[in-house]
Amino acid sequence: MKANLVSTLLLAVALGATAMSAAPNTTTAYAFPVSHVRHQHMQIGIGSTEMTVRQVLGMPNRRLSPQVCVYYNFHAQQELANDFGCNAMIVTFAKGKVVDLKFANLTAVKIIARNLKTKPDSSSWQVAANK
Numbered sequence: 001m002k003a004n005l006v007s008t009l010l011l012a013v014a015l016g017a018t019a020m021s022a023a024p025n026t027t028t029a030y031a032f033p034v035s036h037v038r039h040q041h042m043q044i045g046i047g048s049t050e051m052t053v054r055q056v057l058g059m060p061n062r063r064l065s066p067q068v069c070v071y072y073n074f075h076a077q078q079e080l081a082n083d084f085g086c087n088a089m090i091v092t093f094a095k096g097k098v099v100d101l102k103f104a105n106l107t108a109v110k111i112i113a114r115n116l117k118t119k120p121d122s123s124s125w126q127v128a129a130n131k
Contacts, residue, residue, distance in 0.1 A: 029108035030084040032076065034101050037089065039074075044091075048098045053091060060091070064113045067093045076103040 036045030042056045053069075060069035074089040076082050081103040088109050092100035104112070 027107060029105065029111050030081075030086055031090070031102045031104035031108045031112075032078055032081040032084075032086055034076070034078065034103065037074070037101060038077065044098065044101075046098055046101060050093055050096050050098075053098060057089075057091075062109075064090075064109075065116045068112070068116060069093075070109055074103065078103070 034045075036043050039056055044053050044056050057071055061072045062070040064070060069091045071089045071091070072087065074087055076086055076089075085105040086103040086108075088104050088106065090100070090102050090104050090109065090112065091098055
C-alpha cells in the first residue's frame with residue numbers, strides 16, 4: 001500500500017512538472033543570451049556594427065533607449081528560448097557595436113524597458129558631479 005502511494009505521488013509530481021514545462025508561465029520573464037543570430041543567410045553578433053545590424057535586420061520595432069533596440073517576431077535558434085515564447089530579440093549597443101544580444105519574452109522586454117526608464121543617464125551624473 002505504501003509503495004502504491006509513493007508511486008502515485010511520484011507520478012503526480014512528474015506529470016505536474018511535465019505540464020508546467022509544456023505550458024510556461026507567461027507572466028514570468030525569460031531571456032536567453034546569444035552570441036550571434038542568423039537572418040536571411042547573414043549573421044550578426046557581438047561586435048557587429050550598428051550599420052551592419054540595420055542592413056541585416058532593418059529598423060528596430062522598438063527602441064527602449066538610444067542603445068537598446070527590440071526586434072519582434074524572431075525565431076531563436078535555441079529550442080528552449082522558443083519554448084518559453086522568447087520571440088523578441090534585444091540588441092544592446094555601446095560605441096556603435098553590439099555588446100549584448102538576447103532573445104526575450106514580452107514580460108522580460110517590459111521589465112527591461114521599465115528598468116531603463118528608471119535609471120538616470122550618465123550625463124545627469126556628470127552634471128551633478130561638475131557642480
